[in-house]
Amino acid sequence: MLHFECECGNKTAFFATGHMDERRIESLDMEDDDAVSYIISEDRITLKCGFCGKRYVLKNYENL
Numbered sequence: 001m002l003h004f005e006c007e008c009g010n011k012t013a014f015f016a017t018g019h020m021d022e023r024r025i026e027s028l029d030m031e032d033d034d035a036v037s038y039i040i041s042e043d044r045i046t047l048k049c050g051f052c053g054k055r056y057v058l059k060n061y062e063n064l
Protein backbone atom coordinates (compact mmCIF):
# COMPACT_ATOMS: atom_id res chain seq x y z
CA MET A 1 0.00 0.00 0.00
CA LEU A 2 2.61 2.55 1.10
CA HIS A 3 6.26 1.65 0.81
CA PHE A 4 9.15 3.13 2.72
CA GLU A 5 12.65 2.64 1.37
CA CYS A 6 15.68 4.26 2.95
CA GLU A 7 18.90 4.91 1.05
CA CYS A 8 20.61 2.32 3.29
CA GLY A 9 18.43 -0.38 1.73
CA ASN A 10 15.97 -0.76 4.57
CA LYS A 11 12.50 -1.34 3.15
CA THR A 12 9.16 -1.77 4.78
CA ALA A 13 5.50 -1.26 3.97
CA PHE A 14 2.38 0.10 5.56
CA PHE A 15 -0.64 -2.03 4.84
CA ALA A 16 -4.35 -1.30 4.99
CA THR A 17 -5.99 -2.90 8.02
CA GLY A 18 -9.54 -2.94 6.68
CA HIS A 19 -10.74 -0.80 9.58
CA MET A 20 -12.58 2.30 8.40
CA ASP A 21 -13.64 5.21 10.54
CA GLU A 22 -16.88 7.12 10.09
CA ARG A 23 -15.30 9.32 7.38
CA ARG A 24 -14.38 6.17 5.42
CA ILE A 25 -10.71 6.70 6.11
CA GLU A 26 -8.92 3.41 6.43
CA SER A 27 -6.24 2.74 9.04
CA LEU A 28 -2.72 1.74 8.04
CA ASP A 29 -0.46 -0.50 10.04
CA MET A 30 3.24 -1.15 9.71
CA GLU A 31 4.55 -4.40 8.33
CA ASP A 32 7.57 -4.32 10.63
CA ASP A 33 7.58 -2.06 13.69
CA ASP A 34 11.37 -2.13 13.97
CA ALA A 35 12.12 -1.03 10.42
CA VAL A 36 10.85 2.52 10.76
CA SER A 37 9.51 4.68 13.55
CA TYR A 38 7.49 7.85 13.16
CA ILE A 39 6.60 10.90 15.17
CA ILE A 40 3.43 12.79 14.34
CA SER A 41 3.37 16.43 15.32
CA GLU A 42 1.09 19.29 14.43
CA ASP A 43 2.67 20.29 11.13
CA ARG A 44 4.70 17.25 10.10
CA ILE A 45 5.32 13.53 10.28
CA THR A 46 8.91 12.54 10.90
CA LEU A 47 9.94 9.05 9.82
CA LYS A 48 13.12 7.53 11.18
CA CYS A 49 14.89 4.57 9.64
CA GLY A 50 15.35 1.84 12.25
CA PHE A 51 18.58 0.63 10.63
CA CYS A 52 20.74 3.69 9.93
CA GLY A 53 18.79 6.34 11.85
CA LYS A 54 18.25 8.65 8.87
CA ARG A 55 15.20 10.85 9.29
CA TYR A 56 12.67 11.99 6.69
CA VAL A 57 9.91 14.52 7.08
CA LEU A 58 6.48 14.83 5.51
CA LYS A 59 5.17 18.35 5.97
CA ASN A 60 1.56 19.25 6.32
CA TYR A 61 0.51 21.78 3.68
CA GLU A 62 -3.23 21.55 4.07
CA ASN A 63 -5.72 19.81 6.30
CA LEU A 64 -7.53 16.90 4.76
Ligand SMILES: [Zn+2]
Binds near residue numbers: 007
Ligand atom coordinates in the same frame (compact mmCIF):
# COMPACT_ATOMS: atom_id res chain seq x y z
ZN1 LIG B 1 18.30 3.74 6.61
